Amino acid sequence: MTPTAQPGEAGSRELRILSPTAILGYGFPESSFRAGLDRRPHLIAVDAGSVDPGPYYLGAGVSFTDRAAVKRDLRLILVAGRELDIPVVIGTAGGAGARPHVAWTESIIREVAAEEGLTFRLAVIHADLPPGMLRQALATGDLRPLPPGPEATAADVQESRHIVAQMGVEPFVRALEAGAQVVLAGRAYDPAVFAAEPIRRGYDAGLALHLGKILECAAIAATPGSGGDCMLGVLRDDHFLLEPLNPDRACTVTSVAAHSLYEKTNPYLLPGPGGLLDLTETRFLPESERAVRVEGSRFVPAAEHTVKLEGARRVGFRTVSIAGARDPAFIASLDDILAAVETRVRDNFASVPAGEYRLLFHVYGKNAVMGPLEPHPVPGHEIGIVIEAVADTQELADTICGFARSTMLHHGYPGRISTAGNLAFPYSPSDFKAGAVYQFSLYHLLRVDDPDALFDVQLVQISEDAQ
Incomplete structure (x- = not known):
């Protein structure tokens, strides 16, 4: 035409x-x-x-x-x-x-x-x-x-x-x-x-x-x-x-x-x-x-x-757990809680060779989107926490994520009133297998x-x- x-x-x-x-x-x-x-x-x-x-x-x-x-x-x-x-x-x-x-x-x-x-x-x-x-x-x-x-x-x-x-x-x-x-x-x-x-x-x-x-x-x-x-x-x-x-x-x-x-x-x-x-x-x-x-x-x-x-290459498998919290004392102590959970996971799985898994926390309501570039790093009245484990196998990712989730759920912190659990889970089961993880290689x-x-x-x- x-x-x-x-x-x-x-x-x-x-x-x-x-x-x-x-x-x-x-x-x-x-x-x-x-x-x-x-x-x-x-x-x-x-x-x-x-x-x-x-x-x-x-x-x-x-x-x-x-x-x-x-x-x-x-x-x-x-x-x-x-x-x-x-x-x-x-x-x-x-x-x-x-x-x-x-x-x-x-x-x-x-x-x-x-x-x-x-x-x-x-x-x-x-x-x-x-x-x-x-x-x-x-x-x-x-x-x-x-x-x-x-x-x-x-x-x-x-x-x-x-x-x-x-x-x-x-x-x-x-x-x-x-x-x-x-x-x-x-x-x-x-x-x-x-x-x-x-x-x-x-x-x-x-x-x-x-x-x-x-x-x-x-x-x-x-x-x-x-x-x-x-x-x-x-x-x-x-x-x-x-x-x-x-x-x-x-x-x-x-x-x-x-x-x-x-x-x-x-x-x-x-x-x-x-x-x-x-x-x-x-x-x-x-x-x-x-x-x-x-x-x-x-x-x-x-x-x-x-x-x-x-280009993209496979780097492992992912499991995630999503939870929420609104206790002001929990939010105030959050950095210490996450560090303690990470230490507890590392200690419990000390036999797992270094590099076979990674544990990450994404805290929505506290710099989850912009990270250190956030111009207004003030937590709100509630937060959402995504616990992410990436490992060489899906089984190991499941294990690391589940252990981190249960540890955070019952971790003690200053000012805690309820010992029944620190987190609210919107879904049951709480953990999701996300499958293979890829990164840009080229x-x-x-x-x-x-x-x-x-x-x-x-x-x-x-x-x-x-x-």
Whole structure:
């Protein structure tokens, strides 16, 4: 489909992009989505994941979004894409974008296609990198820290369950050039999902990437904001427009400019694969009561191309217990109580080798969120305590957490009146097995000569009877 001019824009071209939701599976009102389809978009694109939920989902190879919710969103999106004969582009499949996440999402796509009688060309782009390649990059100095992180080690590479590279626009462009009607990608730079098709058609890269940076969160940039509602982006040669598709929301200069600061250490510069987005000359202007016009954003290519790596390794198993307390004397003595419980656990399990378990306390109502950075460290009238044990085995984590919980429950302290128990438990059983624990083993930059060579594009034909 060729970009068309709107009435009053004779001689100009534009490309309309529909962003249904901030993350595939977060949902969106069908009324908003239909309003977007009425605007005849040239592209439906959606981000399907994020690193925000932490390393567990990457390491475990599972999605943080619900399958039924993802299938509901995909059904509406895929049917609309085929009805309008426009591309559908999905990035960071399955939440973390590793091979199992892509396979999980592809299985849902195939189910929807079979149930709805859809036929299309699907491009699958994996983001996984083999450890051997990264060990070589480590030896040549091409695997680098992402400041202020540490240098990578061979053990970091070897112990990672999954390692993904954050792809830019290049593999998406290649897939679309090859005739893909649906593109399913692993870990991707969020704006690339929206910017690839405009860049392929010759639109300005800076404007396309800035538009993508906002559209990846859908209607969060509106007021009132929501990640579960639709946004329309209209890209032209020298500016773009943003408009929410729910009449109860509006884009304002403040809401769009504020969202442009989202997830950035520098308010003007946003590094990404192959360069950075420069907003020093960007202007935000009201276009209507509900739409904002943005112009002046630039893309500055880097001297060398780098992509961000994410890897996760398993570090043990977790058990937690949640309790509350409101005795002022208990709260006043809390630091001493926690230290005494920790000492008692350490003494009771002195035979357990050092490093096989960790005991942590998170006290809500007393610096649990900000820790030592809390500007107002004053306990309230009640506190919530999360007792957390992480150990090499689930059994040891259960043991350490249970012993710490029972010790704290009956620990004596100055001013105690009731000896029946110090803690109130909202649940029975009081202890929860949280399973495997992962940490980021790689959060680094990889220098590459040819970013396109990292990501293989596989084209497959999907027919209504293929699952």
